[in-house]
Amino acid sequence: MFLIPSSWYTVKKTEKKGRGVFATRAIEAGTVIGDYLGTLIKPDSADEKKHGLYDMAGGKKYDILADPAIEGIHFVNHSCANNCDIYPYQGHMLLFALRKIFKGEELSLGYWMYAPYDTETTCDMHACYCGSELCTGTMHHAAMNFDLWEKLVKKEFGQWYHKIPGKYGDRLLPLPAYPASIRDDKKKIYDYNLFGAATKFPEKYKDATLPTMTELRKRIRKTGRRLSFPSLKITVYGIRDGILLAKRAHEHIRLSQTSPRRRATLSKVQC
Numbered sequence: 001m002f003l004i005p006s007s008w009y010t011v012k013k014t015e016k017k018g019r020g021v022f023a024t025r026a027i028e029a030g031t032v033i034g035d036y037l038g039t040l041i042k043p044d045s046a047d048e049k050k051h052g053l054y055d056m057a058g059g060k061k062y063d064i065l066a067d068p069a070i071e072g073i074h075f076v077n078h079s080c081a082n083n084c085d086i087y088p089y090q091g092h093m094l095l096f097a098l099r100k101i102f103k104g105e106e107l108s109l110g111y112w113m114y115a116p117y118d119t120e121t122t123c124d125m126h127a128c129y130c131g132s133e134l135c136t137g138t139m140h141h142a143a144m145n146f147d148l149w150e151k152l153v154k155k156e157f158g159q160w161y162h163k164i165p166g167k168y169g170d171r172l173l174p175l176p177a178y179p180a181s182i183r184d185d186k187k188k189i190y191d192y193n194l195f196g197a198a199t200k201f202p203e204k205y206k207d208a209t210l211p212t213m214t215e216l217r218k219r220i221r222k223t224g225r226r227l228s229f230p231s232l233k234i235t236v237y238g239i240r241d242g243i244l245l246a247k248r249a250h251e252h253i254r255l256s257q258t259s260p261r262r263r264a265t266l267s268k269v270q271c
């Protein structure tokens, strides 16, 4: 279910990823965009071949299986440089804007599927087509990072982590009220992944030394952009798994060539 006015977004077909959700106006950082509604099922009991990628993990004891015939935030596609994230709230999974989202941008989310057991390989079924130069080639998340993320979810979820908001087979109903925005100051989960928009010019700053991570995060959220520090010859792309992604002007990092995308498509693993 969307929680923003219908004039703020549009659902349309994408080239490789089925339907997607696009912003039709700018959306401020922190805005709660929607609630992931569907049927409560046992964790990992959905058949992906039959149901598609419409299964959202809830607390430890349930998943939420969305109905693709109903329009909702389950149409938000995966990206390796996502601009939205999930916030666990009273047993519900809310989608919110990680940073300012620009008019025309596709809303995206890190699906963060658990890594295949063999961490050197990944599967074709979950190959990523997000098109970002920061693409890792897969919707899977390294096991180590997944565990860290799960810890953060657990903390945010509180008591709901071990409860079920209904019975298996029930439809998860909308809450009577929702927060309009997720405050970013106390929420650790918010600090995990954050990327400036690749389609926009970076925001320029005059700092003579690189600001702290907290300050960098604040600027990315507010501007929605990558950050450029001309006097340092550094452009900050974002933060992944708590690690700063940046590039020096005269260096050639060739992110796309160092990404595991090529490796990812070479091997097949059942997962």
Ligand SMILES: [Zn+2]
Residues within 6 Å of the ligand: 113, 122, 123, 124, 125, 126, 140, 271
């Ligand atoms: Zn897979």
Ligand SMILES: [Zn+2]
Residues within 6 Å of the ligand: 079, 080, 081, 128, 129, 130, 131, 132, 134, 135, 136, 137, 138
């Ligand atoms: Zn990707």
